[in-house]
Amino acid sequence: MPNMYCDHQKEHELAGQRAKENILSTAEVEKICAVFRVLADGTRMKIVQALLQGEMCVYHLAEVTDSTVSGVSHHLRILRDNNIVKAKRYGKNVEYSIADEHIHKIVRMGIEHLTCERE
Amino acid sequence: MPNMYCDHQKEHELAGQRAKENILSTAEVEKICAVFRVLADGTRMKIVQALLQGEMCVYHLAEVTDSTVSGVSHHLRILRDNNIVKAKRYGKNVEYSIADEHIHKIVRMGIEHLTCERE
DNA sequence: TGAACAATTGAACAATTATTCAAGTGCTCA
DNA sequence: TGAGCACTTGAATAATTGTTCAATTGTTCA
Numbered sequence: 260m261p262n263m264y265c266d267h268q269k270e271h272e273l274a275g276q277r278a279k280e281n282i283l284s285t286a287e288v289e290k291i292c293a294v295f296r297v298l299a300d301g302t303r304m305k306i307v308q309a310l311l312q313g314e315m316c317v318y319h320l321a322e323v324t325d326s327t328v329s330g331v332s333h334h335l336r337i338l339r340d341n342n343i344v345k346a347k348r349y350g351k352n353v354e355y356s357i358a359d360e361h362i363h364k365i366v367r368m369g370i371e372h373l374t375c376e377r378e
Numbered sequence: 379m380p381n382m383y384c385d386h387q388k389e390h391e392l393a394g395q396r397a398k399e400n401i402l403s404t405a406e407v408e409k410i411c412a413v414f415r416v417l418a419d420g421t422r423m424k425i426v427q428a429l430l431q432g433e434m435c436v437y438h439l440a441e442v443t444d445s446t447v448s449g450v451s452h453h454l455r456i457l458r459d460n461n462i463v464k465a466k467r468y469g470k471n472v473e474y475s476i477a478d479e480h481i482h483k484i485v486r487m488g489i490e491h492l493t494c495e496r497e
Numbered sequence: 498t499g500a501a502c503a504a505t506t507g508a509a510c511a512a513t514t515a516t517t518c519a520a521g522t523g524c525t526c527a
Numbered sequence: 528t529g530a531g532c533a534c535t536t537g538a539a540t541a542a543t544t545g546t547t548c549a550a551t552t553g554t555t556c557a
Contacts, residue, residue, distance in 0.1 A: 278428050278442040283489075288423050291488040295423075299415035300545075304407050312400055317504055323398050330546060332505055342491075351503050351554050361491055368484045369410040370402075372461075419515075436534060449516060451535055470524050470533050 297341045298365065302326055303334045307357070307366060310344060314356035416460045417484065421445055422453045426476070426485060429463060433475035 283291070298304060305324040309315055315323070321331045335355060338344040345358040357363070402410070417423060424443040428434055434442075440450045454474060457463040464477040476482070 278431060278434070278438065281431055282424060282427050282442060285420065285424075287492070288420050288427070290492050291485070292418050292420050292423050294488050294491050295414045296418035296544095299411050299418045301404065301407050301411050302545085304411050304414075305401060305404075308401050308407070323401060327547075328504070329506090329548075332503095333545080336505080348504095348554085351501095353504065359491065361487055365484070365487045365491065366410070368480055368487055369413050372413050372478065372480055372484065373406070373409050415514095421515085446517075447534070448518075448536090451533095452515080455535080467524085467534095470531095472534065 293341060294343075294365070297337055297343060298369070300334070302330065303338060304366075306331065306334060306338065306355075307343065307362065310355055310357050311363060311366065314347075314354045316352040316354050318352075320355065412460060413462075413484070416456055416462060417488070419453070421449065422457060423485075425450065425453060425457065425474075426462065426481065429474055429476050430482060430485065433466075433473045435471045435473050437471075439474065 282288075298307065302324050306320055309320060309323045317328055317331055317335065320335070321328045324331060335344060335346070339346060339358075342358050343362055344355050346353050346355050348354075401407075417426065421443050425439055428439060428442045436447055436450055436454065439454070440447045443450060454463060454465070458465060458477075461477050462481055463474050465472050465474050467473075
């Protein structure tokens with residue numbers, strides 16, 4: 260009797276092809292991953308969470324995240340390049356804020372996933 | 379006249395402290411990041427997208443993602459350890475499926491963020 | 498102008514992570 | 528039982544990524 264659940268020899272060409280057609284392209288997948296990759300760092304996540312409470316300058320962000328101004332600045336560049344935060348200069352300071360409405364949602368999803376996890 | 383936007387000498391202790399109190403702990407932030415870190419890889423994202431269409435065995439997932447069975451298996455372990463997919467054995471095969479309702483939502487958020495980006 | 502502060506950048510190093518390959522386990526069926 | 532398939536694992540290598548420090552840019556104000 261053949262394997263009734265997953266007969267590779269006969270079905271994978273069809274099943275594989277079907278799934279391949281419905282899946283996003285490698286380029287599109289890469290772009291989506293990029294957003295998650297940005298949010299996958301602890302310091303950057305803290306920066307985002309701090310900015311969700313209102314705009315803040317680099318010095319304050321370094322305070323809040325327990326890191327250096329230089330380090331935060333590097334992370335802010337990555338966040339800017341990925342349309343997650345935006346910068347506005349006021350005199351000597353640069354005030355950062357959240358660029359995009361659904362960064363709120365994405366981060367909230369992350370928190371929800373956390374709270375409903377059972378170990 | 380003092381800097382009216384961000385007078386560090388006088389305000390950062392207060393502003394910094396306030397933000398520090400409202401932000402999640404480092405441990406909590408790390409856990410949230412972990413979810414995003416898992417979704418930040420192209421192969422894993424493809425696996426998740428394939429599984430959003432229905433359960434699938436390792437062989438098929440390797441087909442769909444254009445990678446090796448071994449490579450996919452390593453990624454599936456990471457996905458399992460982070461409660462994103464679950465495994466069920468049927469005879470020789472192991473069928474994988476999405477473990478958690480809001481993986482749908484999280485991935486959809488990622489796609490939305492992508493589509494409303496302007497370059 | 499120049500001194501002081503805010504932020505950015507680049508380069509070097511350290512740490513993490515993905516991929517590969519070979520060897521292993523678990524299951525089925527002749 | 529043992530041959531063959533499905534999958535997993537571990538170790539080694541290659542590639543990416545974060546952090547640090549020193550130097551640089553941009554701004555203000557005396």
